[in-house]
Amino acid sequence: MEITAIQCPKCGGDINYKAGDRTVKCPYCDLMLEIKAEPAEIELEKTKKEYRDIEQFRQEYAKKTKRWKRRTYIYYAAAFLLTIATFLLVTFSKNHSGGYEAGKGMFLLLCFSFLAVPLIFTQMVPVAPKEVEEQLRIKSGFLCAVKIAGMALLISLAGALIFFLIFNALGR
Numbered sequence: 001m002e003i004t005a006i007q008c009p010k011c012g013g014d015i016n017y018k019a020g021d022r023t024v025k026c027p028y029c030d031l032m033l034e035i036k037a038e039p040a041e042i043e044l045e046k047t048k049k050e051y052r053d054i055e056q057f058r059q060e061y062a063k064k065t066k067r068w069k070r071r072t073y074i075y076y077a078a079a080f081l082l083t084i085a086t087f088l089l090v091t092f093s094k095n096h097s098g099g100y101e102a103g104k105g106m107f108l109l110l111c112f113s114f115l116a117v118p119l120i121f122t123q124m125v126p127v128a129p130k131e132v133e134e135q136l137r138i139k140s141g142f143l144c145a146v147k148i149a150g151m152a153l154l155i156s157l158a159g160a161l162i163f164f165l166i167f168n169a170l171g172r
């Protein structure tokens with residue numbers, strides 16, 4: 001701990017204080033003195049505070065993007081399940097029965113979701129504060145929608161593939 005000595009302006013006695021002390025009492029005449037922080041120390045405190053603020057902005061943004069990503073995963077899971085349900089309904093129901101029509105409806109819903117849902121997701125991309133670096137930002141817009149649609153389509157195709165593999169393995 002760094003100790004600094006000053007002279008009491010009232011009695012002239014030596015007063016010692018540690019770095020970080022804001023007030024100090026003269027041991028001889030009980031005069032209370034206020035210690036002004038050194039400019040460098042003030043600078044350091046400011047920098048520290050700014051750093052903490054930036055960290056906080058980044059953490060909040062990271063939390064928001066995490067939530068956003070989790071929602072896209074839920075959509076992918078829904079697309080996967082909807083695909084399997086569609087194939088189940090269409091395969092195991094006779095032509096023009098209720099199940100077949102429902103399967104067709106689900107297929108249309110799935111196709112529509114590939115167009116509509118990614119556009120909704122790009123609108124929901126959290127806005128990044130200026131403190132967040134460029135490479136950490138999620139960019140909204142057309143490319144983002146295309147990526148989500150592509151991912152959903154791939155997962156849906158994977159669902160279809162898994163369905164047919166199981167279907168064939170069961171030896172119809």
Ligand SMILES: [Zn+2]
Pocket residue numbers: 008009010011012013026027028029030031
């Ligand atoms: Zn004094």
